[in-house]
Amino acid sequence: MSQNYETLLLNGDEAVSQAVQLLQQGECVALPTETVYGLAANAANAPAVDKIFAAKGRPKNHPLIVHIPDVSHLEKWAADIPATAYALAEQFWPGPLTLLLKKAPHVDDVVTGGLDTIALRVPAHPLFLSVLAQLDSGLAAPSANRYKQLSPTIAEQVSKGLKGRIAAVLDGGPCAHGLESTILDLVSERPRILRAGPITKQQLDVALGCDVEMPKQHVEVVPGNVKAHYQPITPARLVTTEQLVADMAELQGQNVCLLLWSEQAIAQAKATGLTASQWREMPREAALYGQQLYVTLYQVDQLDVANILVELPPQSDDWRAINDRLSRAASY
Numbered sequence: 001m002s003q004n005y006e007t008l009l010l011n012g013d014e015a016v017s018q019a020v021q022l023l024q025q026g027e028c029v030a031l032p033t034e035t036v037y038g039l040a041a042n043a044a045n046a047p048a049v050d051k052i053f054a055a056k057g058r059p060k061n062h063p064l065i066v067h068i069p070d071v072s073h074l075e076k077w078a079a080d081i082p083a084t085a086y087a088l089a090e091q092f093w094p095g096p097l098t099l100l101l102k103k104a105p106h107v108d109d110v111v112t113g114g115l116d117t118i119a120l121r122v123p124a125h126p127l128f129l130s131v132l133a134q135l136d137s138g139l140a141a142p143s144a145n146r147y148k149q150l151s152p153t154i155a156e157q158v159s160k161g162l163k164g165r166i167a168a169v170l171d172g173g174p175c176a177h178g179l180e181s182t183i184l185d186l187v188s189e190r191p192r193i194l195r196a197g198p199i200t201k202q203q204l205d206v207a208l209g210c211d212v213e214m215p216k217q218h219v220e221v222v223p224g225n226v227k228a229h230y231q232p233i234t235p236a237r238l239v240t241t242e243q244l245v246a247d248m249a250e251l252q253g254q255n256v257c258l259l260l261w262s263e264q265a266i267a268q269a270k271a272t273g274l275t276a277s278q279w280r281e282m283p284r285e286a287a288l289y290g291q292q293l294y295v296t297l298y299q300v301d302q303l304d305v306a307n308i309l310v311e312l313p314p315q316s317d318d319w320r321a322i323n324d325r326l327s328r329a330a331s332y
């Protein structure tokens with residue numbers, strides 16, 4: 001079992017080489033990406049990848065994303081690669097786009113959950129890229145959280161969930177995007193988004209010159225892509241601006257925390273005299289909101305409130321990934 005590790009917190013000049021060494025020894029190390037922290041293990045070392053599942057408590061049939069140093073590694077992991085994959089890699093890698101392709105024959109079932117496809121991306125975080133460049137291999141890495149909990153976007157949040165269960169956490173500061181990568185299926189007949197993320201449908205439509213399929217909510221095509229993910233421990237509920245404004249006076253006496261973004265709701269919170277711990281101001285811009293979402297839910301989870309009420313964000317394309325995660329984090 002992957003218990004009773006000291007779980008080193010790596011930072012400073014030696015951090016990358018220490019992480020590389022542990023990964024070469026077949027250990028799991030949490031690494032920062034531009035989306036969320038990932039729990040990495042050498043994808044060519046099946047027993048090492050096994051440790052990811054043990055540390056997270058993740059069911060064994062849930063496939064993992066393999067992170068590669070650059071596009072030249074694509075053929076090492078995938079087969080029958082379409083030209084569109086190279087075009088997208090050229091435009092979006094390193095970056096928060098994961099491509100689903102047919103897997104190369106040698107790839108171990110532990111990585112793909114026994115599927116004949118593989119999810120691949122080149123992450124954009126400089127520390128993760130340094131680790132990959134030194135290893136010159138692929139790293140399997142799901143988000144560095146215990147199964148079903150929130151994806152971590154700061155090193156502290158990783159430690160909180162996985163301390164004692166993994167060899168080390170490499171601290172790379174807060175993640176730039178704060179939401180998991182967009183997953184694009186290039187194996188299906190028409191390119192199809194399996195998970196909304198920082199790269200939007202509109203960007204992919206333009207890049208591919210076609211109408212990319214976008215399910216209303218990301219579909220459960222494989223085990224692991226389930227609705228009950230991305231949840232804080234405190235029950236969260238999505239509420240419209242109108243409803244929140246109408247209920248604000250009543251909420252004042254309750255043990256709740258409100259995540260507000262609109263001027264209207266924020267003005268009402270102030271006018272009603274909600275205490276500082278009863279509400280949080282969220283950014284009004286989608287990219288910034290996304291960056292703050294998980295870390296805010298994580299922090300509010302420590303407050304011991306009975307409920308988190310989240311003001312329903314705008315519904316436009318650039319807010320899609322946020323609305324997708326919120327619809328999972330909260331009931332409505």
Ligand code: TXA
Nearest residue numbers: 035037038063064117118119142143180181222224225
């Ligand atoms: O931004 C991200 O993608 C982060 C960072 C660490 O790179 N990773 C991440 O991994 O979110 P994870 O395991 O938490 O989510 C990966 C998703 C899962 O829902 C999994 O089912 C899906 O990708 N996936 C992986 N391989 C797949 C495959 N062969 N077919 C379909 N879905 C796959």
Ligand code: MG
Nearest residue numbers: 142143144151
């Ligand atoms: Mg995850």
